[in-house]
Amino acid sequence: MNKKEYIEKAENNLLHVYNRFPVIFDYGKGVHLYDELDQEYLDFASGIGVMAFGYGNEDYEDALITQLKRITHTSNLYYHIPMIEAAEKLSKASGMDKVFFTNSGAEAIEGALKTAKKYAYTRRGAGDYEIIAMENSFHGRTVGSLSVTGTDHYREPFYPLMSGVKFATFNDFGSVLANLSDNTCAIIMETVQGEGGLYPADKEFLQKVRQLCDDEGILLILDEIQCGMGRTGSMYAFQQYGIKPDILTTAKALGNGVPVGAFCVTDKVAEQSLVPGDHGTTYGGNPLCATAVSQVFDMFQEYKLTEHVQEIAAYLEDVLDVFVNKYDFVTERRGMGLMQGLVLTIPVKDVVSKALLEEHLVVLSAGKDVLRLLPPLVITEQDVDVFKEKLERVFDSFL
Structure with missing residues (x-):
């Protein structure tokens, strides 16, 4: 089946309480998700704050497999x-x-x-x-x-x-x-x-x-x-x-x-x-x-993940503050650690959709005007740099 057929089957059988984006994620590795066509997405949502260690962590998977067999x-x-x-x-x-x-x-x-x-x-x-x-x-x-x-x-x-x-x-x-x-x-x-x-x-x-x-x-x-x-x-x-x-x-x-x-x-x-x-x-x-x-x-x-979060969060905050200073429609940064948000005066849903579908960047919203970021806790400075490039292109399209 192709993507359209899968989505039609889902809508025929699932109670419609989510307005899902037209993306089918198939597997993950590290801080990236991959769709059924093997296209890569940088994940700054982590399943709404769930996937602290990202995807495909062997230590985690081995522990579960061992218990599954018991x-x-x-x-x-x-x-x-x-x-x-x-x-x-x-x-x-x-x-x-x-x-x-x-x-x-x-x-x-x-x-x-x-x-x-x-x-x-x-x-x-x-x-x-x-x-x-x-x-x-x-x-x-x-x-x-x-x-x-x-x-x-x-x-x-x-x-x-x-x-x-x-x-x-x-x-x-x-x-x-x-x-x-x-x-x-x-x-x-x-x-x-x-x-x-x-x-x-x-x-x-x-x-x-x-x-x-x-x-x-x-x-x-x-x-x-x-x-x-x-x-x-x-x-x-x-x-x-x-x-x-x-x-x-x-x-x-x-x-x-x-x-x-x-x-x-x-x-x-x-x-x-x-x-x-x-x-x-x-x-x-x-x-x-x-x-x-x-x-x-x-x-x-x-x-030593809490120490890592403290270090990488400071780096992410600096990047987010650049957006606040650069774009008039980004009015404020809020949050703690790797639970961050940018307050927008443009429709946040449009930003989330454009980021996902055009830049393959997975982000979230909070309320009506906040772009919410909950990346895996294991992200690196390089991941933040890639995030910055992708989000800049999204924001530039609204100028």
């Missing part, structure tokens, strides 16, 4: 070594105490919300508990995660959602205080807002929210599904703020392409929240996914 699933009624090792490594990397593995980031958010509600129930008894979330946030598309997503157009078609959610203005501590009540049981936010436009939390703001949670006996939930796992130059972005959450959610690069997420809690939260029967998962943390997680953490250490 056992892939047992259920959570029994122990298995890959999950034990993965949980230990995740706890060490995050500084959290207890781990629950899920199949996705949205499921991690669901577990975090349930944990916060059960914590309040255990300590205070039954009540109409509330959660403060942030405007412009994105936490997922399940009913619970959508309920704390602060973007109206994602939420409106699915009302009524989970009750008891109030939205504060991100980086505005006064707004958080205005939404606080005796029923508040948790505050949830992304340490760096991703879909909402690449906004990092201000250090003073996050530290004040942490102190507020301590003072009021409520829980701080940090969503690091996109900004975690080395993306900002530390294993988790909150580690650059001098604070620690009560509950942490993680996914995406956690499995480097294998679908796995997790929520992590402190001992204090674990001792007063979920007990057997409160939560569960059939597939979460199965031997294959847990092997991927364990191998990913081993590779982070072996490759």
Whole structure:
């Protein structure tokens, strides 16, 4: 079949909830993707922040192949070594105490919300508990995660959602205080807002929210599904703020392409929240996914990847600042580490499409006006130079 026939078959059989670009990716190698005609694409999207080590990494693949030949699933009624090792490594990397593995980031958010509600129930008894979330946030598309997503157009078609959610203005501590009540049981936010436009939390703001949670006996939930796992130059972005959450959610690069997420809690939260029967998962943390997680953490250490991100991010930032100075329609650079965005006054969707189809450069959008860059964490200065050349040609076509 040719490309047109494949796409027609896809549209005949798949529910149309994505406006896919007319590209069929067939395989990857390093930081490049290749279509069915073997045409090469430079990947600065990494599957929306998933493929930290790029494609075709032999160490990663060998670990999965070895486990695939042993056992892939047992259920959570029994122990298995890959999950034990993965949980230990995740706890060490995050500084959290207890781990629950899920199949996705949205499921991690669901577990975090349930944990916060059960914590309040255990300590205070039954009540109409509330959660403060942030405007412009994105936490997922399940009913619970959508309920704390602060973007109206994602939420409106699915009302009524989970009750008891109030939205504060991100980086505005006064707004958080205005939404606080005796029923508040948790505050949830992304340490760096991703879909909402690449906004990092201000250090003073996050530290004040942490102190507020301590003072009021409520829980701080940090969503690091996109900004975690080395993306900002530390294993988790909150580690650059001098604070620690009560509950942490993680996914995406956690499995480097294998679908796995997790929520992590402190001992204090674990001792007063979920007990057997409160939560569960059939597939979460199965031997294959847990092997991927364990191998990913081993590779982070072996490759000294957070140090590499710090170095290459500085180089990328310099390149992006050139675009801000050179083009009138590029008004700002935002982000942290290898989670970067350029704010545009021209249609960002047109830029993404032209980059992909004409320059074979894979990039993303965030919101209506931000060109989002989430390259594999293993990119080099040479890769950034090629990216610069490609994006310059795209931007020049809009002059």
